[in-house]
Amino acid sequence: MNGPAEWPEDGYERPGGPARIPGPRGAADDFDPLHAPQLQPLPPPVAERPSHAVLKSLLGAWALAACSAEETQAVEDHLTECAPCAEEALRLLHPEENLDLKPLLRSRVLEDCLGKRPARIPVPVWANPYDTETARLDALLQDFGDSEWHTPVRLKWFEDERRKTQRTTVAGVIGHLLAVDGLVATALGLDDPLGKEVPAGAGPAERSEHFWQASAYPTTRQVREPWREQGHTLVRTVSFAGRGVAELAVDYGDFALPLGDAFLERAFECWVHAWDIAEAVDYPYEPPAGPHLHRMIDLAARLLPGALAQRRRAGLAAPARGLVAAGAPGRTLHLEIEGAGGGGWDIALDSPGAVPSVERTVAEIALDRVEFCQLAAGHISPEEAAVGQHGDREAIRDVLFAAASLSRM
Numbered sequence: 063m064n065g066p067a068e069w070p071e072d073g074y075e076r077p078g079g080p081a082r083i084p085g086p087r088g089a090a091d092d093f094d095p096l097h098a099p100q101l102q103p104l105p106p107p108v109a110e111r112p113s114h115a116v117l118k119s120l121l122g123a124w125a126l127a128a129c130s131a132e133e134t135q136a137v138e139d140h141l142t143e144c145a146p147c148a149e150e151a152l153r154l155l156h157p158e159e160n161l162d163l164k165p166l167l168r169s170r171v172l173e174d175c176l177g178k179r180p181a182r183i184p185v186p187v188w189a190n191p192y193d194t195e196t197a198r199l200d201a202l203l204q205d206f207g208d209s210e211w212h213t214p215v216r217l218k219w220f221e222d223e224r225r226k227t228q229r230t231t232v233a234g235v236i237g238h239l240l241a242v243d244g245l246v247a248t249a250l251g252l253d254d255p256l257g258k259e260v261p262a263g264a265g266p267a268e269r270s271e272h273f274w275q276a277s278a279y280p281t282t283r284q285v286r287e288p289w290r291e292q293g294h295t296l297v298r299t300v301s302f303a304g305r306g307v308a309e310l311a312v313d314y315g316d317f318a319l320p321l322g323d324a325f326l327e328r329a330f331e332c333w334v335h336a337w338d339i340a341e342a343v344d345y346p347y348e349p350p351a352g353p354h355l356h357r358m359i360d361l362a363a364r365l366l367p368g369a370l371a372q373r374r375r376a377g378l379a380a381p382a383r384g385l386v387a388a389g390a391p392g393r394t395l396h397l398e399i400e401g402a403g404g405g406g407w408d409i410a411l412d413s414p415g416a417v418p419s420v421e422r423t424v425a426e427i428a429l430d431r432v433e434f435c436q437l438a439a440g441h442i443s444p445e446e447a448a449v450g451q452h453g454d455r456e457a458i459r460d461v462l463f464a465a466a467s468l469s470r471m
Contacts, residue, residue: 112136118147125154143183145298183301188308188322191329191354196293199336202347203286206232211283215342217335219440220466223378226440228471232342233281234274235335238471240289241269242331246324247292249312250299255292265315267471300325323361330358334439349432355403359431362438362468363397363407367414370464379460388415394423395457398450401431411457425453427461437462440469 112120117140123129124137141148185193215235217228230238244255245266254260260272274281300307300321308322319327333350340347349355373379386392393411398404408418428450429437436442444462451458 114140114144114147117144118150121147121150121154125151145294149294185297185301186308186322188357189297189300189325191350191357192293192325192332193297194354195329195332195336195350196290199332199339200286200290202336202340202345203232203236206283206343208283210343212280213339213342215338217338217471219469219471220443221440221470223463225443226471230274231280232339233283233285235339236285236289237273237281238270239332239335240285240292241273242266243289243292243296243328244269245314246296246312246321246328249310249321249324250296250303250307252295252299255288263313263315265470268315270471296325326357326361329354330361330435330439333358334435334441349435350403352402355431355435356405359399359403359405359434360407362434362465363409365468366397366461366464367410367416369467370409370411370460371414373460373464373467379463380456382412384412386413386416388413389417391419391422392416393457394418394420395453395461396423396426397461398426398428399431399434400428404431409461411460423453425451425455425457425461427451427458434465437465438468440466 117137120129120133120137124134129137141151211231211233213232215230215232217230217235217238219226240255248254256269256272256276259276260269264272308320310321311318312321312324329350337347350358370379374381383393392413393416395409395411397407397409399407408420408423410416410418411424429447433442433447437444437447444459444466447462449458449462
């Protein structure tokens, strides 16, 4: 019997040859194209991640959109992890916006990068205002020449029922910020920028005077680099510190603040002194972004009952009308701050431990957001503040003077 028709039905016909009955494979089948094993595709090679040096060298091309898709992804992933490269990326993206840097430009650039993948080590919310305000001030300083660094600046604050001033320069102001930020640095266990010669327990004014007098020569633009590096170090440190660090006490000499509040206080002072500098060089400077300004105003409002009690102990405020136990409702003043970042706050009048009470509200004050900040910074006196006032005149006066007493050099 010959021919394919005589093979069983479950057989198959080989192309160009006799049919075969399926069965176990033999060695000869390896040469049969119908029995040859199917080749599986090899897995794609795992791409090796570029080094930091390589990614840093690609930043210029990335800023010009000249990288490949793979290089672009690698650079942007790297920017979520490396703060120095993120800063350099910002500078490359906006070289022409030096003095015109918008309040949240730095945050927006970083947010755009971080949006592609969540940051592994995010900056705490309470440190964001300080991070932003130091970046804004640094952008203002970026193109200053020697003459601008030596421009006279007057620091202003309120003390002993009157405004005081201190004459210095733009460079001197940055030295002042460096010296006082050092209080936060030492609380975190970092090096004191003033070294070991500064007296123990020295407050902001003493530290600033020590910095100014430490050299026989005027402070120059060289102070910018250590101030900027210290600010970056503070933000990096608290970002890696984890939970609980916000409650760490920062000693200001005459008082102390939790670290979270100290960062807000330093953000506020950075903005105020940046404003002083901009005014001295005749350049406009905008207030902080609304959410950040709200946090700063909230800090001042929370400090007002304690400041009022301290002035009362010194005989500078009217005596309490009725002492109440801690946690009990007491006489209250309502503070309304108008504009972006504003809001309403109820201030306990007779004791820092009392709970504000709507039913026991005896006075109301309305202030513009910038004017309130100028008052809290000692840039205007309580008598100069244009306020909407209603109710107990004595309580209104005491709260306005307490707000001014929050200021210091």
